[in-house]
Amino acid sequence: MELRKHLGNASNISLVYNDQNTHHVIINPSSSSQRSVYSISKNSIFQMLAKLEFYKTLTLIRDAKSQFFALSCHLIHSFSDDDYDPPFSPKPQKPKTPKTQQKQPDPSLKQNKLPLKSELPFDFEYSYSETNPAVEPIGFREPKRFSPFGPGRLDRKWTGTAALAQTEVDLSRFEEERNRVLGDPLTEEEVTELVERYRHSDCGRQINLGKGGVTHNMLDDIHNHWKRAEAVRIKCLGVPTLDMDNVCFHLEEKSGGKIIYRHINVLLLYRGRNYDPKNRPVIPLMLWKPYAPIYPKLVKNVADGLTFEETKEMRNRGLNSPPLMKLSE
Secondary structure (H helix, E strand, C coil), X not given: CHHHHHHHCEEEEEEEECCCCCEEEEEEECCCCCCEEEEECHHHHHHHHHCCCCEEEEEEEECCCCCCEEEEEEECCCCCCCCCCCCCCCCCCCCCCCCCCCCCCCCCCCCCCCCECCCXXXXXXXXXXXXXXXXXXXXXXXXCCCCCCCCCCECCCECCCEECCCCCCCHHHHHHHHHHHHCCCCCHHHHHHHHHHHCCCXXXXXXXXXXXXXXXXXXXXXXXXXXXXCEEEEEECCHHHHHHHHHHHHHHHHHCCEEEEEECCEEEEECCCXXXXXXXXXXXXXXXXXXXXXXXXXXXXXXXXXXXXXXXXHHHHHHHCCCCCCCCC
């Protein structure tokens, strides 16, 4: 307590220490020139110095008369008996924003699991309108094991030209379901309203039908448009325009819709009154265009019933025969 009392009135404190454990505190009071010397342990000195509120200077000096070092500390405020150490001023903290919890997926929603299973009754082909299933190919440009639907993504086997349906489907039940979705026939006023809404070239619900004809992935595009529109505009370009009846037949049969407008190469395909996007059929997509197989030539080199020599002789005879009529001299 006496040491603490002197520290409270001191203006200069010197700490002298040597290589041994003996330490001396030299106190110079501010009122008189008399100084006091105390022997104290090292830990006690630093505990008391830690209670000092402010320091002006803190220096380590060397005593010229001895081998000791002195640590001088000049004080501004007096030593306080209060053990309370005020904390630092708190920093302004930003308000914590509540973390948004991620919505868990609804278990009631359908999740497509591999392999995909489709209940559509027809075989999956790259093009439905530009191929003839009755004509068998004579060769393939890629192995049959490379399915364009991807490995293990479809429960149907790829034969090189089509993915055959695994189970037999009742066509009568499929036709009844299609008629239920179409509902009652549209009236003339309803057809006129739909045609006026979707027949123009600036319509946002349009699909271009190119040289590939009615392709498999186009069926998925049609159902995607039907999700937000009652009808979709289909513009036919290229070779398929030579047989528009064939194009209309495959569009209605494969998609389940109804053609309500046809003008030259522009079609409007209606989805039906009772169409529900949540119950749309599962249509697995082709990841790439398969290589076209090798088909027999349409123009044969040898006529049926003749040998190659006989066919060649008849061709040369026709080329060398005189013309029946000359159009000009």
